[in-house]
Amino acid sequence: MKTLISSDVRLLADLIRKGGVVVFPTETVFGIGASSFNEEACKRIYKIKGRPSDNPLIAHFSSIEGIKSVCEVSEVAERLLCEFAPGPITLVLPKKNPNIFPKEMPTLAVRIPKNPVIREWIEECGSPISAPSANLSGRPSLTRMTDALRYFDGIVDGILVAEEPNLGIESTVVGLYEDPPVLLRPGSIESDQLKLFLPNLVLPNVITKSGEFIPPSPGMKYKHYSPQAHVKLLPSETFVSEFLQCGKDSKTAWIGFSFGPTVDDDKPTHKIDPIRMKLVSSNWEYSSALYAFFESCDQLGMETIYCEEPREKSGKEGLLNRLQKASEAN
C-alpha cells in the first residue's frame, strides 16, 4: 500500500472521509485513527495492530461541543473537560448516539488532543476519530516520527506529520459512567488533581471482589507497554549498585536519575555509553523519554533494560504504572 506522508491536514482528512486509516501524533503518544462513524475502517485498525476485538477505542474530538453531540456530559464531566481539555485526559461517558464506534457499547471514551493542528485535522475530517495508540498490541506506544514511519509506512493510508508527542505516556482515563467514578488508567493528569473535582474517585488497585482483580476497563487485562528486552524496575540504591556491577555488559541498557556512586563511595565507575544509557532529571522527562528508549533498545538488540524507580514527586503516578506493567510482562 502507498502511504501518504504529509503535514497537509486537508489531504489527510480526505483520506479519512474516504474510509482510510491515518497515523497521527498527539501530545501523549502517536495514534492510529479512522472515522468513528465508519465501522469497517475502525475494524481495520484492530487487524493492523493485532488488537483484541473487545478492547474499545477512544474517540478524539476537536471540541467539547462535539463530545456533547454524541455523549451525556454531566456537570462534573463538563468541569473536568473545561479544566483539563484539550489535554491528556480521556473520559468514559454514557453514549447518546448509538451509531458511533464501538456500536455495541453503552459508553464512549472521549478525548480532545492538545495540538491545534491535530484538532484542525479532526475538524476537517467532519467526524470524531477513533484511535488507539499506534503500536502493535502489547508493545510500547510510539513517540517518535521515525518509529511511526518504520512500523506504519506501507501499512496505513496516511501519516500526518505534526509535532511529536512530548508527554510520552498515554492519557489518564477516567470512568464517569457510574458512581463512584473510577481511574481506569493513570497518566500525566494525576489522581490528586482529579480528586479536587471527584472526591470519591476510586483507584484501580482497590477494585477487588473476593480478593480478585477485576479489570474496570477492557484494556487493563491485557499485557501492555513491553519491549522485547526484559525490563527490571529497581529502587535507586539497587539501580546504582547493579549499574556498577553490570553496566559494562553491552547487552544491558539503563534509564534513571543517577549512574554513579555517591561522593563518599569508592567503587569504580564506568564511562557512560550514551547509546545504552539515558539520564533524566525529572519524572516528566523520564515519561517523555521512556517509550523511545525502549524502542531504541529493541533496535539495538538489548537483552535487559534496567529502570530506576520514579522520584516521589509529581509525574510519578502514570510513569510508575507503565514501568510496572512493562516489568511484569516478562
Ligand code: TXA
Ligand atoms: O493518550 C492516549 O490515550 C492515546 C492517544 C492516541 O490518544 N490513545 C490510547 O488508546 O492510549 P488505547 O486504545 O491504547 O487505550 C485506550 C484505553 C484502553 O485501555 C481501553 O480499554 C480504554 O481506554 N477504553 C476505551 N473505551 C473504553 C470504554 N468505553 N470503557 C472503558 N474503557 C475504555
Ligand code: MG
Ligand atoms: Mg495502547
